[in-house]
Amino acid sequence: MKNRPQILICDDEPLMTASIKAVLGAGNYRVQTTNSPRHALTLIHAESPDLVILDVMMPEMTGFELLDAIDREHCDAAFIIVTGEASVDSAIKAIRKGASDYLRKPFEPDELIIRVENVLKQRQMKHDHMCVEAEKRQLENQLRQSQKMEAIGTLAGGIAHDFNNVLSIILGNAELALADMSSDHAAHLNLERILTASLRAREMIQQLLSFSRKEESGRKPLRLNSVITESLKLMRASLPTNISIERDICAAECTTIADATQIHQIMLNLCTNAAHAMEPGGGVLTIRLDPVTLDSAAAVDADLAPGNYARLVVADTGHGIEKDIIDRIFDPYFTTKETGKGTGMGLSVVHGIIKGSGGAIRAFSGPGRFTEFHLYLPRVDAIIDAEPSIFNQQHLPGGHEHILIVDDEEMLVDMMRQVLEQLGYTVSAYTDSADALKAFLACPRAYDLLITDMTMPGMTGTSLAKAVKAVRNDLPIILCTGFNEQISQENSQSLGIQSLIMKPVGMQQLAETIRSVMVPKPTERRKNPRFGVPAGTFVISRTHPYERFSLVDIGVSGLAYSHEMESMSDHPSDQLAIMTPDGEIFISGIRCHKVSDIPAGSGIPLPERGQARRGVRFEDLTLLQTELIDQFIHNHATEPLH
Numbered sequence: 001m002k003n004r005p006q007i008l009i010c011d012d013e014p015l016m017t018a019s020i021k022a023v024l025g026a027g028n029y030r031v032q033t034t035n036s037p038r039h040a041l042t043l044i045h046a047e048s049p050d051l052v053i054l055d056v057m058m059p060e061m062t063g064f065e066l067l068d069a070i071d072r073e074h075c076d077a078a079f080i081i082v083t084g085e086a087s088v089d090s091a092i093k094a095i096r097k098g099a100s101d102y103l104r105k106p107f108e109p110d111e112l113i114i115r116v117e118n119v120l121k122q123r124q125m126k127h128d129h130m131c132v133e134a135e136k137r138q139l140e141n142q143l144r145q146s147q148k149m150e151a152i153g154t155l156a157g158g159i160a161h162d163f164n165n166v167l168s169i170i171l172g173n174a175e176l177a178l179a180d181m182s183s184d185h186a187a188h189l190n191l192e193r194i195l196t197a198s199l200r201a202r203e204m205i206q207q208l209l210s211f212s213r214k215e216e217s218g219r220k221p222l223r224l225n226s227v228i229t230e231s232l233k234l235m236r237a238s239l240p241t242n243i244s245i246e247r248d249i250c251a252a253e254c255t256t257i258a259d260a261t262q263i264h265q266i267m268l269n270l271c272t273n274a275a276h277a278m279e280p281g282g283g284v285l286t287i288r289l290d291p292v293t294l295d296s297a298a299a300v301d302a303d304l305a306p307g308n309y310a311r312l313v314v315a316d317t318g319h320g321i322e323k324d325i326i327d328r329i330f331d332p333y334f335t336t337k338e339t340g341k342g343t344g345m346g347l348s349v350v351h352g353i354i355k356g357s358g359g360a361i362r363a364f365s366g367p368g369r370f371t372e373f374h375l376y377l378p379r380v381d382a383i384i385d386a387e388p389s390i391f392n393q394q395h396l397p398g399g400h401e402h403i404l405i406v407d408d409e410e411m412l413v414d415m416m417r418q419v420l421e422q423l424g425y426t427v428s429a430y431t432d433s434a435d436a437l438k439a440f441l442a443c444p445r446a447y448d449l450l451i452t453d454m455t456m457p458g459m460t461g462t463s464l465a466k467a468v469k470a471v472r473n474d475l476p477i478i479l480c481t482g483f484n485e486q487i488s489q490e491n492s493q494s495l496g497i498q499s500l501i502m503k504p505v506g507m508q509q510l511a512e513t514i515r516s517v518m519v520p521k522p523t524e525r526r527k528n529p530r531f532g533v534p535a536g537t538f539v540i541s542r543t544h545p546y547e548r549f550s551l552v553d554i555g556v557s558g559l560a561y562s563h564e565m566e567s568m569s570d571h572p573s574d575q576l577a578i579m580t581p582d583g584e585i586f587i588s589g590i591r592c593h594k595v596s597d598i599p600a601g602s603g604i605p606l607p608e609r610g611q612a613r614r615g616v617r618f619e620d621l622t623l624l625q626t627e628l629i630d631q632f633i634h635n636h637a638t639e640p641l642h
Helices: 014-025 037-047 063-069 088-096 109-179 188-212 224-238 260-277 296-301 346-356 410-422 433-442 461-471 489-493 507-518 623-636
Strands: 006-010 030-034 051-055 078-083 101-104 220-223 243-249 255-258 283-294 307-316 360-366 370-378 402-406 426-430 449-453 477-481 499-502 530-532 538-541 548-554 558-563 573-579 585-598 612-618
Touching (some): 014 030, 030 037, 037 063, 063 088, 078 088, 101 109, 109 188, 109 410, 224 243, 224 283, 224 307, 255 260, 255 370, 260 283, 260 307, 260 346, 346 360, 346 370, 402 433, 426 433, 433 449, 433 461, 449 461, 461 477, 499 507, 548 573, 548 623, 558 585
Parallel strands (some): 006 030, 006 051, 051 078, 078 101, 243 283, 402 426, 402 449, 449 477, 477 499
Antiparallel strands (some): 220 255, 307 370, 360 370, 538 573, 548 558, 573 585, 585 612
């Protein structure tokens, strides 16, 4: 109920309307009067009063006829019927036609006030009950939608293992054929196309699985150009063919700190909404990405701070959004779609993601012509490591060790055997994990490496790994999986597994992973000089993104930082950024591995009492990262530490 309820009084006697208004006007009400029932009908539909006090006997139209003429779809006013008749039948008739109460003339002012208060309270209770019921229905719809999405995710995860097994076979055999074929062979181009199509299929299944995972991949530097392009590949398959996609993705790199899964979710929501807006005749969906610099005036208009941004525009030629609701489209549960076509959460989720990433979103529309969403995300200067190629025939590392392969997919096992034998390895391959364990137990020292699938009938890959480790704890193990949410790169090491690789596996990735496991990197930092650093120099960790740790020392092979936590979570691998005393991110994306943890109170000098210290060594530095570390030491570090 509003703070001041609005009451409309309709009686053909001006003295009666005036007397009722005088009584109610002293209360906290907004009172409006009319002596014409037809005018009253217009006011009811135009003003939507909370209560109508209505006389029965009027010359133009009776009070009962007015009740019959009201559009109940657009009017929820309460009614009190007033009459000079003393008939019970009139009272019953009034209630049946929708009146909340019946008042007989003449009446005392106190009686009128009590009747009005009671009717308004009843109306408020009814309205509150309807709101609760509506919210309950919305929550039920949201739960059903969540359950449907969870079911889709479970389905995607269920088929991923088998799908990636098939994809691994296609990829591996295409690579094997290409490796044995000269570039001028007639079938060379056909095999390259098979390989290209397989890589696209791999990208699509990875994108589908990203939606089915319950956890988010985490915010990190992203090249929006690539992420948006990948999203459009996925969207093209799901949009009707009568919708054409026009894309204008700038060549200039637009790097931002965001979650790739959330960017995919933004594209899915906006493009799906655009497709619905263009039903049934289709239209044009335009995707544009470009770098922009907002000055003070433009930034204020977009509710942002001045600076450099990546602007993503998603536009359609659909029916548009009316001016009176465009300001409400980001509200939770607000939707203009038909029942069953949306929960009203899509745009509010998009709004939350963009705001959480430090950006802004604006909507523009011409009803009947177009709708445009302009999304702004802060641009950053950050180094993004290049994704490793899945196939490179040149310089594939090999060896002469004896490798035990276990996978329940026969063609996949045969393909991997051929690849490894070409690289110089001796291979024993099994499609049954029990047979593989029996062979291993017969001669445990005959094998130098175990490569096993995760999901197999009878004995899983992790169970096989435990059984093998119980006999030979020093045997390196590589675990392959097409999809699994229970095991990660971190917790796999607690099972004695040296490396976890996701299917489909290419020759290049398989060859490099084997060598990294067979020839592990040293566990101690190389004996290079370390340099002290000034106060206010911080390390930002990917595994602890909301903490800043004081940098203690740094060298070309690693660094140490202090922290106030009693213990750091056991993440052996990490990715760091270094912030200088003036607040600049000088280096980012440094991959590293823990080599030491020094607890507080150990007696080793630290910048502040009560702090602990962690030491890490750098891994797989790019040439640019190495140059930046040298530059940082030269510009910011103090004398070498001894």
